[in-house]
Amino acid sequence: MTPAAHESSTERSLNFIEQIIEEDISAGLHDGRVLTRFPPEPNGYLHLGHAKSICLNFGLAQRYGGQTNLRFDDTNPVTEDTEYVDSIKADVRWLGFEWAEERYASDYFEQLYNFAETLIQKGLAYVDESTAQEIAAMKGSPTVPGQNSPYRDRSVEENLSLFRQMRAGTFPDGAKVLRAKIDMASPNMHFRDPIIYRIKHAHHHRTGDTWCIYPMYDFAHGQSDAIEQITHSVCTLEFIPHRPLYEWFIEQLAIFPSKQYEFARLNLTYTVMSKRKLKKLVEGGFVTGWDDPRMPTLAGIRRRGYTADSLREFCERIGVAKRDNLIDVGLLEFCIREELNRTTDRVMAVVDDKPIKLVLTNYPEGKEETLHIENNPEDETAGTREVPFGRKVYVERDDFMEVPSKKYFRLAPGKMVRLKGAYIVQCDEVIKDETGEVTELHCTYIPESKSGQDTSGLNVKGTIHWVSVAHAVPAEVRLYDRLFAVENPAVEEKEMESDDDNAFLSLLNPTSLVTVKALVEPNLADRAVGSRVQFMRKGYFTVDADSTPGHLVFNRTVTLKDAWAKEVKKA
RNA sequence: AGCUCGAUAGUAUAAGGGUAGUACAUCAGAUUUUGGUUCUGUCUGUCUAGGUUCGAAUCCUGGUCGAGCUACCA
Numbered sequence: 001m002t003p004a005a006h007e008s009s010t011e012r013s014l015n016f017i018e019q020i021i022e023e024d025i026s027a028g029l030h031d032g033r034v035l036t037r038f039p040p041e042p043n044g045y046l047h048l049g050h051a052k053s054i055c056l057n058f059g060l061a062q063r064y065g066g067q068t069n070l071r072f073d074d075t076n077p078v079t080e081d082t083e084y085v086d087s088i089k090a091d092v093r094w095l096g097f098e099w100a101e102e103r104y105a106s107d108y109f110e111q112l113y114n115f116a117e118t119l120i121q122k123g124l125a126y127v128d129e130s131t132a133q134e135i136a137a138m139k140g141s142p143t144v145p146g147q148n149s150p151y152r153d154r155s156v157e158e159n160l161s162l163f164r165q166m167r168a169g170t171f172p173d174g175a176k177v178l179r180a181k182i183d184m185a186s187p188n189m190h191f192r193d194p195i196i197y198r199i200k201h202a203h204h205h206r207t208g209d210t211w212c213i214y215p216m217y218d219f220a221h222g223q224s225d226a227i228e229q230i231t232h233s234v235c236t237l238e239f240i241p242h243r244p245l246y247e248w249f250i251e252q253l254a255i256f257p258s259k260q261y262e263f264a265r266l267n268l269t270y271t272v273m274s275k276r277k278l279k280k281l282v283e284g285g286f287v288t289g290w291d292d293p294r295m296p297t298l299a300g301i302r303r304r305g306y307t308a309d310s311l312r313e314f315c316e317r318i319g320v321a322k323r324d325n326l327i328d329v330g331l332l333e334f335c336i337r338e339e340l341n342r343t344t345d346r347v348m349a350v351v352d353d354k355p356i357k358l359v360l361t362n363y364p365e366g367k368e369e370t371l372h373i374e375n376n377p378e379d380e381t382a383g384t385r386e387v388p389f390g391r392k393v394y395v396e397r398d399d400f401m402e403v404p405s406k407k408y409f410r411l412a413p414g415k416m417v418r419l420k421g422a423y424i425v426q427c428d429e430v431i432k433d434e435t436g437e438v439t440e441l442h443c444t445y446i447p448e449s450k451s452g453q454d455t456s457g458l459n460v461k462g463t464i465h466w467v468s469v470a471h472a473v474p475a476e477v478r479l480y481d482r483l484f485a486v487e488n489p490a491v492e493e494k495e496m497e498s499d500d501d502n503a504f505l506s507l508l509n510p511t512s513l514v515t516v517k518a519l520v521e522p523n524l525a526d527r528a529v530g531s532r533v534q535f536m537r538k539g540y541f542t543v544d545a546d547s548t549p550g551h552l553v554f555n556r557t558v559t560l561k562d563a564w565a566k567e568v569k570k571a
Numbered sequence: 572a573g574c575u576c577g578a579u580a581g582u583a584u585a586a587g588g589g590u591a592g593u594a595c596a597u598c599a600g601a602u603u604u605u606g607g608u609u610c611u612g613u614c615u616g617u618c619u620a621g622g623u624u625c626g627a628a629u630c631c632u633g634g635u636c637g638a639g640c641u642a643c644c645a
């Protein structure tokens with residue numbers, strides 16, 4: 001699709017990268033070809049920050065008739081594993097994207113090695129045998145220029161021979177490194193003779209034991225881009241200082257001129273996005289795993305009940321720019337509600353460890369009715385379902401107040417409400433146990449008020465959900481809430497000024513998971529894992545993988561908006 | 572301290588020298604057999620000081636504030 005054609009088919013304005021690409025296309029750069037790449041390191045699970053990057057990279061290519069490679073940046077064998085490769089591929093596909101080619105930086109090890117020799121030959125790289133500490137010390141600081149290594153001026157021949165011995169496995173880990181010879185006084189720390197190869201006698205997940213030297217990120221990423229002829233290499237802001245180096249290597253090696261562009265990574269309120277911190281949560285048992293529904297990982301959020309569509313919509317709405325941002329998690333919740341409101345069936349579930357039993361004293365003993373209740377008022381084609389009704393039903397404790405406030409229009413002594421899809425009932429008598437806790441409400445129902453054929457003329461403000469006592473199916477419900485109690489854990493952590501890098505754990509929300517019992521409609525009994533419903537007046541729920549026949553487990557994906565809760569909070 | 576990047580409503584994001592717009596959030600109202608949905612209305616913004624210009628969010632200069640950079644991680 002041409003930019004012009006697209007212009008007319010969308011309202012959305014262009015982000016800065018799209019603007020660059022359109023300029024490139026009109027300038028005829030690379031004959032208008034667009035090839036992007038998504039370059040994860042296979043050392044962890046993908047999270048929402050990656051989702052932003054995936055949607056950006058694949059979205060750019062789709063928009064401009066290009067393609068996207070999936071490239072694993074696997075240059076550090078000690079942290080990487082195929083387990084992650086598989087989960088990353090699954091997550092990208094789940095999000096709804098298909099890559100043109102699956103590549104690995106390790107595919108290019110031989111080529112990268114040759115690039116290194118080229119650099120040596122040009123007198124632009126040397127083997128340094130200083131220790132890590134010495135190298136760090138000689139590096140200087142942003143305000144103090146570094147010092148040249150004593151090994152900086154070795155001859156090309158010596159460097160070549162040493163480098164070949166490095167490859168051959170002559171030296172132990174850390175004994176030597178290959179460094180680019182640039183400028184130890186550069187204000188850009190990355191130009192102070194960056195290390196480009198290090199010795200690691202480690203098993204690589206793909207190349208096995210073929211190599212004992214591995215290129216550093218800076219010597220692998222740009223060249224990999226060039227080898228694949230990536231036109232637009234999009235990464236996050238922290239790589240800005242690397243860009244001059246990225247370009248330097250490309251220029252010195254005279255290879256395909258890929259260009260790097262940087263955007264601001266996603267930050268979300270009430271969570272953390274750093275791999276390191278997420279790992280701590282998993283390893284410390286603060287969550288049940290990488291796919292815990294509270295985690296911002298794609299695996300977690302998927303299990304929570306989020307859809308790929310809603311995530312893509314979210315990524316579209318947050319935009320792309322260069323300024324640091326903190327997105328309100330409320331926007332994510334809006335995106336999933338918007339979809340689930342449209343697509344899920346409404347059902348009734350009394351989510352309460354101690355529900356109240358409601359007895360309709362004027363409803364004949366033993367009588368049962370089958371009610372037909374619409375599945376989704378937003379979707380006529382969703383049809384109706386059968387819901388059994390009887391003399392006794394469960395309702396939630398929150399839907400009764402012995403001494404109601406003025407604006408409370410649920411059950412209270414003497415008050416009327418409608419039981420959703422059934423009858424209007426009036427609360428006559430409150431039954432309590434010996435501790436004074438309400439256990440039952442005796443009500444009378446209005447026979448002429450039956451849903452759909454109401455001739456009672458009554459008009460009640462409140463409608464509450466219920467489940468027939470005789471037909472209720474027990475279930476476990478996991479009420480998930482924000483992982484952290486504070487809006488911006490990263491900033492709070494900084495403000496604590498603690499040396500303890502576990503300090504952020506004290507900011508966790510202690511009620512991020514509340515497990516309660518529920519009684520649900522019988523037709524929910526055989527829902528498949530992963531299916532989604534709206535529990536009327538409660539929220540959207542999905543059947544968790546922990547469910548077994550006879551033991552249903554529901555995850556709360558997100559609550560409904562709750563104007564009443566706001567009202568209560570105000571008071 | 573040096574270098575780099577950034578700064579537009581509460582949060583994001585547009586406007587590329589010519590009316591500061593959109594979404595989410597907020598608040599208010601209407602509708603509603605979900606205190607949901609939907610609809611209507613409402614509120615709040617160009618970091619600062621100069622300069623260029625008929626005209627500046629936009630261009631220039633200084634300042635302020637925020638972020639990143641100083642791993643044999645990516």
